[in-house]
Amino acid sequence: MMGIITSTSYLAVFSAGTIVGITSTLTLLKFLPKIRKKGYDKWEKGQEEKFEFEPTAVNDEYRLVLAVRNDLKMQKGKIAAQCGHASVAAYAKILNERPNLLPLWYRQGGTKIAVKIESEDELFKLDEEAKKLNVLTSVIRDAGQTQVVPGTRTVIAVGPAPKSVLDKITGHLKLL
Incomplete structure (x- = not known):
């Protein structure tokens, strides 16, 4: 008798979870197009393969600079992960604060440049100089x-x- 009660409980929990999952998925699918259009007009599967570079003056090319602290002696994989975090954080900030920059940056390939800095103080100086500009x-x-x-x-x-x-801001720094 206990086996039947237990299996019925599992069935009720499974059914409730399935209903919640389906409802969540349908809600997400309903609102996802609105979320996507908020900062960028169109994002398609494989977008990263569709970068088309437009001819621009070299000084006008939009770039993202990733300044990595060299004094921490992080391993290559750690540096790569931290640069990935920085790129995602920068993307999120652009999307929320200045979405008009996103197409300009993507149109030119979403260029990212990694450079090295030697201390946390230097990191703070870069932050201060960037804010001034x-x-x-x-x-x-x-x-x-x-x-x-x-x-x-x-x-x-x-x-x-x-x-x-x-x-x-970063022109004096050496490539990583």
């Missing part, structure tokens, strides 16, 4: 689960902005 920044703080202490500032994303503006 009205350029977006995103500072990444690590969760501290692997190579660095929790809360360590590892990377700053500067931009996207025209190369001519970014050069005033």
Whole structure:
């Protein structure tokens, strides 16, 4: 008798979970087109393969600069992950604060440049210089689960902005 009660309970929980899952999926599908159009007119599957570069003056090309702290001696994989976090954070910030920049940056390939900085102080200086020139920044703080202490500032994303503006902020830095 206990087996029947238990199996009925599982069936009720499974049924409720299925209903919630279907309802959530249908709601998401209903509102997803509105969310997508908020910051970018059209995002299609495989968009990353559709970058078409438009001829522009080199100084007008929109770029995102990722300045990585070299003093932390992070391994290559860690650096790649932190740069990925910075790129996503920069994208989210653009989408929310200046969505008109997104097509300009994407039209030219979504260029990302990785450079090295030697300290947290240098990271703060870049942030300050960018703000003076009205350029977006995103500072990444690590969760501290692997190579660095929790809360360590590892990377700053500067931009996207025209190369001519970014050069005033990061032009003196060496490539990573």
